[in-house]
Amino acid sequence: MQATGHNSRTAKGSVFLLSLGLFAAANAALVAWQPLQPMAVERIPTKPTWESHRTRDFMAGTQAPDAVLFGSSLMMIPTACRDADYLNVTIDPVVHPYSQYLQAKIAEKTGRQLKCFNFALPGGMISDHYMIVSSLFSNERKPKLAIFGLSLRDFIDSGVECAASTPAYHYFSRYKTESEIDALLPLSMPSIFNRGQYLADRYIYLLGKRLQIQVMAEEAISSAVTKAIDSTDRAGRSKPSLEPSTQVSTKPDSNPDAALSGTEVTEGMVALQPNAFYPWQDNSREYKKRFKSANQSMFKVQTEYFKRMIAQLKSEGVEVLIVNMPLTPANMALMPKGSYEQYMSLMQQTAREPGCTLLNLNDGKTFVASNFKDPVHMNGSGGKILIDKIADCVPDLKAVARKSQVAATNKASVSE
Numbered sequence: 001m002q003a004t005g006h007n008s009r010t011a012k013g014s015v016f017l018l019s020l021g022l023f024a025a026a027n028a029a030l031v032a033w034q035p036l037q038p039m040a041v042e043r044i045p046t047k048p049t050w051e052s053h054r055t056r057d058f059m060a061g062t063q064a065p066d067a068v069l070f071g072s073s074l075m076m077i078p079t080a081c082r083d084a085d086y087l088n089v090t091i092d093p094v095v096h097p098y099s100q101y102l103q104a105k106i107a108e109k110t111g112r113q114l115k116c117f118n119f120a121l122p123g124g125m126i127s128d129h130y131m132i133v134s135s136l137f138s139n140e141r142k143p144k145l146a147i148f149g150l151s152l153r154d155f156i157d158s159g160v161e162c163a164a165s166t167p168a169y170h171y172f173s174r175y176k177t178e179s180e181i182d183a184l185l186p187l188s189m190p191s192i193f194n195r196g197q198y199l200a201d202r203y204i205y206l207l208g209k210r211l212q213i214q215v216m217a218e219e220a221i222s223s224a225v226t227k228a229i230d231s232t233d234r235a236g237r238s239k240p241s242l243e244p245s246t247q248v249s250t251k252p253d254s255n256p257d258a259a260l261s262g263t264e265v266t267e268g269m270v271a272l273q274p275n276a277f278y279p280w281q282d283n284s285r286e287y288k289k290r291f292k293s294a295n296q297s298m299f300k301v302q303t304e305y306f307k308r309m310i311a312q313l314k315s316e317g318v319e320v321l322i323v324n325m326p327l328t329p330a331n332m333a334l335m336p337k338g339s340y341e342q343y344m345s346l347m348q349q350t351a352r353e354p355g356c357t358l359l360n361l362n363d364g365k366t367f368v369a370s371n372f373k374d375p376v377h378m379n380g381s382g383g384k385i386l387i388d389k390i391a392d393c394v395p396d397l398k399a400v401a402r403k404s405q406v407a408a409t410n411k412a413s414v415s416e
Contacts, residue, residue, distance in 0.1 A: 044174050047264050050121050051171035057097040064141045065117035070129045071149030074325045076120035077256045082383030084272040094267050105391035122260040126154050126302040128168035130309040135175035142316050149323045152343045155302040156295040164188035187301050278373040287334050294336040314355050324360045326367045331375040359393045
């Protein structure tokens with residue numbers, strides 16, 4: 001009996017090793033052969049997220065918006081709240097990607113209507129903005145002005161394992177080739193311990209191509225079902241009636257923070273009321289975790305992403321306005337000693353480059369406590385001051401407007 005059990009275990013082990021060897025051989029053959037060509041980004045399935053919604057809206061139309069706002073929720077929330085106040089309507093930020101108030105302020109100064117797109121993302125890091133710029137901007141499709149609402153948190157957030165761990169990096173990676181992703185590895189995944197999923201996708205062929213295989217399988221099944229239904233219809237039998245889908249309706253949340261949580265973002269999730277009052281919330285515990293250390297390794301990585309992004313924008317002739325976002329003393333007190341000064345030194349150094357301007361709004365005078373809904377996020381009243389200051393400081397605003405007019409005229413001439 002013992003010998004029989006031993007032989008059984010040996011046989012099972014042999015089968016496992018044989019199966020593993022066959023799989024490794026098949027995988028090596030697929031890696032060498034590469035039977036599946038890269039799939040168009042538009043065909044790759046994705047969950048509804050801020051990244052997917054904003055990319056869809058940014059890419060709509062024949063030309064890029066004239067100005068694009070970047071940043072985290074520090075820029076996203078007050079800009080959206082201000083539009084609700086300015087338009088005096090309830091707005092859904094999921095389907096409201098433009099800053100109507102900034103457009104109006106620019107129109108006051110230039111007489112021209114410039115489209116001002118809000119690409120700020122919850123928890124946005126500098127590397128996330130780089131992924132947007134390097135994936136979607138080009139000499140053929142780019143804004144005239146990029147406005148970055150930044151703070152120290154965007155460079156050192158201890159809650160972010162590495163640049164590649166954010167939702168934005170995952171989403172915009174689909175716009176990159178394998179060689180481009182590989183070239184970013186020292187920045188995006190500096191530690192070998194960050195690269196588990198990357199290595200699996202890179203070297204296990206079927207795993208790395210799972211989304212592409214999913215799309216191909218769904219399309220094949222859909223085609224087969226359509227042919228079967230058409231065949232049945234031609235035979236004189238009616239098509240089966242489909243039950244209408246039932247959707248669970250939920251009441252939209254009037255708190256802007258609802259837009260920051262969850263892995264999926266859907267229309268009707270948030271409804272920002274005009275002139276809404278938001279009770280004060282203390283998020284100090286959250287930011288203690290984000291600022292638990294100076295995180296010099298992350299700061300170094302994000303600085304390199306920042307420099308690469310600014311270099312690309314300059315090479316494409318895009319004007320850059322860096323807005324040092326206002327914060328309350330309570331939030332400033334949580335920062336690691338010396339980190340804010342290091343961050344400001346980088347901002348000031350960048351502002352000395354041609355085509356770059358720095359607007360420092362964290363001066364302790366421009367904003368008051370009532371402009372904030374918590375130690376870092378402003379409400380609609382803070383959003384008004386923020387955008388007024390941006391409009392006042394936009395570098396050579398009339399020149400930006402002229403660039404927009406020339407681009408529109410050229411576009412019209414080509415279409416004719």
